[in-house]
Amino acid sequence: MNPTRKRRLTIVVLVAVAAAVAAGLGVYALQNNMNYLLTPSQVQSGQAASYTTFRLGGMVKAGSIQRSSDSLKVTFTVVDAGGAMPVEYTGILPDLFRDNQSVIATGHMSNARFIATEVLAKHDETYMPKELKDAMAKAHAEKPGIEKAGNRE
Amino acid sequence: MANWIPLWLHRLSSPPTFYRFAGTLQPWAMTLALLLGAIALYGGLVLAPADYQQGDAYRIIFIHVPSAWMSMFIYAVMGVASFIALVWRIKLAEVVAMESAPIGAAFTFITLVTGSLWGKPMWGTWWTWDARLTSELVLLFLFLGVIGLYRAFEDRRQGARAAAFLAIIGIINVPIVHFSVNWWNTLHQGSTVNVFGQSKMSWDMLWPLLTMTLATKFYYAASLFRRARTDLLALEGGKDWVRQIAQDEDAR
Numbered sequence: 501m502n503p504t505r506k507r508r509l510t511i512v513v514l515v516a517v518a519a520a521v522a523a524g525l526g527v528y529a530l531q532n533n534m535n536y537l538l539t540p541s542q543v544q545s546g547q548a549a550s551y552t553t554f555r556l557g558g559m560v561k562a563g564s565i566q567r568s569s570d571s572l573k574v575t576f577t578v579v580d581a582g583g584a585m586p587v588e589y590t591g592i593l594p595d596l597f598r599d600n601q602s603v604i605a606t607g608h609m610s611n612a613r614f615i616a617t618e619v620l621a622k623h624d625e626t627y628m629p630k631e632l633k634d635a636m637a638k639a640h641a642e643k644p645g646i647e648k649a650g651n652r653e
Numbered sequence: 654m655a656n657w658i659p660l661w662l663h664r665l666s667s668p669p670t671f672y673r674f675a676g677t678l679q680p681w682a683m684t685l686a687l688l689l690g691a692i693a694l695y696g697g698l699v700l701a702p703a704d705y706q707q708g709d710a711y712r713i714i715f716i717h718v719p720s721a722w723m724s725m726f727i728y729a730v731m732g733v734a735s736f737i738a739l740v741w742r743i744k745l746a747e748v749v750a751m752e753s754a755p756i757g758a759a760f761t762f763i764t765l766v767t768g769s770l771w772g773k774p775m776w777g778t779w780w781t782w783d784a785r786l787t788s789e790l791v792l793l794f795l796f797l798g799v800i801g802l803y804r805a806f807e808d809r810r811q812g813a814r815a816a817a818f819l820a821i822i823g824i825i826n827v828p829i830v831h832f833s834v835n836w837w838n839t840l841h842q843g844s845t846v847n848v849f850g851q852s853k854m855s856w857d858m859l860w861p862l863l864t865m866t867l868a869t870k871f872y873y874a875a876s877l878f879r880r881a882r883t884d885l886l887a888l889e890g891g892k893d894w895v896r897q898i899a900q901d902e903d904a905r
Contacts, residue, residue, distance in 0.1 A: 509740045512821065516736075519822040527829070536783050536838045557838065594777030596706065604840055620777045623706055625842040627714070627854040633705035 537604050541583030543614075553608045556585060557622070562599040578603065578614070589616040596621035666745045668885045669894040675878035682875035689868035696861030704858075710774050717767040718846075719865040720760045724792055725827050727757035727873060731799070732824035735817035744888065745881075747813040750820060751803050752880040756873055758796035764789060776840060784833035785841035792830055795823035809888065 501509070537557035538548050548554050556578055564577035573590045587605055597603060597619065607616035664670055697715035704711040734750035737743055768786070769779045780786065799816045806812030834843045846852045852859060889895050 505740055508742075512736060512739045512818075515818065516821050516824070520825045523825040523829070536840065594775065595710075596775055597777075618778070620781070620840060621775065622840055623775055623842055625845040625853050627704050627707075627711060627845060627858050629702035629855060629857070630705040631702070632855060 539580040539583065540578055540585035541580055543585060543609070544583045548609065553606065553617075555604050555606050556587070556614050556616075557602070557604045558585070560597070560599055560601050560603055565599065578605065585614050586612075587614045587616055587619075589619050591619070593619055594621040596623055666743050668744060668889050668892075671745055672882055672885050672894075672898075675882050679875055679878040679882075682871045682878065686868050686871035686875055689864050689871065693861045693865035693868055696864060697858075701858045701861055702855075707775055710771065713767050713771045715861055715865050717764060717771060718862060719869045720763040720767065721789070722866060723869045723873060724757055724761040724764050724789070725830055726870075727753050727760060728792060728796070728820075728824065728827050731757060731820050732827075735820040738817045739814060739821070744810075745885075747810065747817065748881050748884045748888070749877065750817055751799075751813050752877055752884055753873075754796050754799045754803070754816075754820075756876050756880075758793060758800065760869070760873075761789065761793040761796055765793060781840050783839040783841055784837040785830070785839050788826060788830045788833050791826055792823075795819070795826060798823075 537555040558578040558580040561577040561579045566575045602622040604620045605616035606618040731753040734746045738746035803812045803816040
C-alpha cells in the first residue's frame with residue numbers, strides 16, 4: 501500500500517473510530533434517561549417521583565378491566581412481576597387491549613392511581629396461525645406440568 | 654492464495670467493464686425481483702393464515718420488515734463503498750455509494766410509513782419516540798444528508814468524497830437501529846426472525862417474508878445497476894468508450 505493511501509486509510513479509520521466512540525459515550529450517558537417506560541414495581545419503589553408525567557408499562561391483570569356504562573371511562577390494573585398499579589383512562593382503547601396484554605400508558609399519578617391520557621398496546625414478536633395457538637393452549641391445559649416447568653425458567 | 658478474485662474485482666471496477674456487466678445483469682435482476690415479489694405478495698396476502706393475535710393486520714409485515722432490512726443493508730453497502738472510495742479513490746465505489754443513497758432513503762421511507770400504518774390499529778398510535786422508531790428516523794435523515802451533501806458541490810467527485818465521510822460516520826447508527834429493541838424498553842417488539850436460532854414465526858408466514866427479502870435485494874441490484882450506468886456515462890462523458898457507445902446508438 502502506497503503512503504498516500506496509508507495516510508487516507510489512517511484518517512478515515514480515525515474519523516470512524518472517533519464517531520463510534522462519541523456515539524457510544526453519548527448513548528451510555530443517556531442510558532439512565534432513556535427509560536421509555538417505568539413498571540408498576542419501579543413506580544412503587546419511588547422511581548417516578550421526579551416525573552410529572554411518565555409512561556407506565558406492564559400487563560393488564562386478568563379480570564381487572566371495568567368499563568363504565570355511561571361513558572368511555574375504563575379502569576384496570578397493570579401488573580409486573582413485583583407490583584400492581586390501578587389505572588384510570590377515558591377514551592378509545594386499541595384493538596389489542598384485553599386481559600393479559602402488555603400495555604404502555606402515558607399519564608400521571610393521582611391519589612395512588614395512575615390517570616392515563618393515552619393507552620398503547622404492545623404486541624410480542626411471535627406470529628402464528630390461530631389454530632396453532634389454540635392447539636398449543638389445549639396441550640398446555642391438558643398437561644399442566646409443562647406450563648409449570650416453562651414458568652420456572 | 655487465489656489472486657483471481659482481486660484481479661477480477663480490479664477489472665470490474667473499470668467503468669466500461671462495469672457498464673457492460675451491469676447492463677447484462679440489470680434485466681435479469683429486475684425480472685427476478687418482480688417475479689419473487691409477486692410470489693411473496695401472493696403467499697403473504699392470500700396463502701398465509703391470519704395471525705392469532707393481530708388477525709389480518711399483521712400482513713403489512715411482508716412490506717415493512719423487508720424494507721427495514723433493506724434500509725440497513727443498503728446503508729451498510731453505502732458505508733463500505735464510501736470507505737473504498739475515500740481510501741482508494743476508485744470512481745466506481747463513489748458511484749455505488751452515491752447512487753445507493755436514494756434507493757436506501759426510499760426503503761427507509763417505506764419502512765416508516767408502513768410502520769406508522771401498522772402502529773395505529775395495533776399499538777393505538779401513528780408514532781412514538783421509542784428507540785427503534787427514532788433511530789430509524791435518524792437513518793432516513795442520514796440518507797437525505799448524504800444525498801444533500803453530494804449535490805451541494807459543483808464538482809461531483811469532490812461532493813462524493815465529502816458525502817462519503819458523512820456516510821462512514823453515520824454507519825454507527827446501523828447497529829443502534831438493529832439492537833435498539835434489546836438495549837432499551839421500547840414499544841416496538843423484538844426481532845422475530847433470527848439467523849442464529851429459532852425464528853418466532855410459523856413457516857407458512859415466514860416463507861413469503863423471506864421471499865420478499867430476496868425480491869427487495871434483487872430490486873436494489875437492478876435499480877443500482879441502472880443508476881450507476883447512467884452516472885458512469887455522465888462522469889466519463891469525454892472518454893473514448895462513452896463516445897463509442899454514443900456513435901453506436903447514433904448508427905442504429
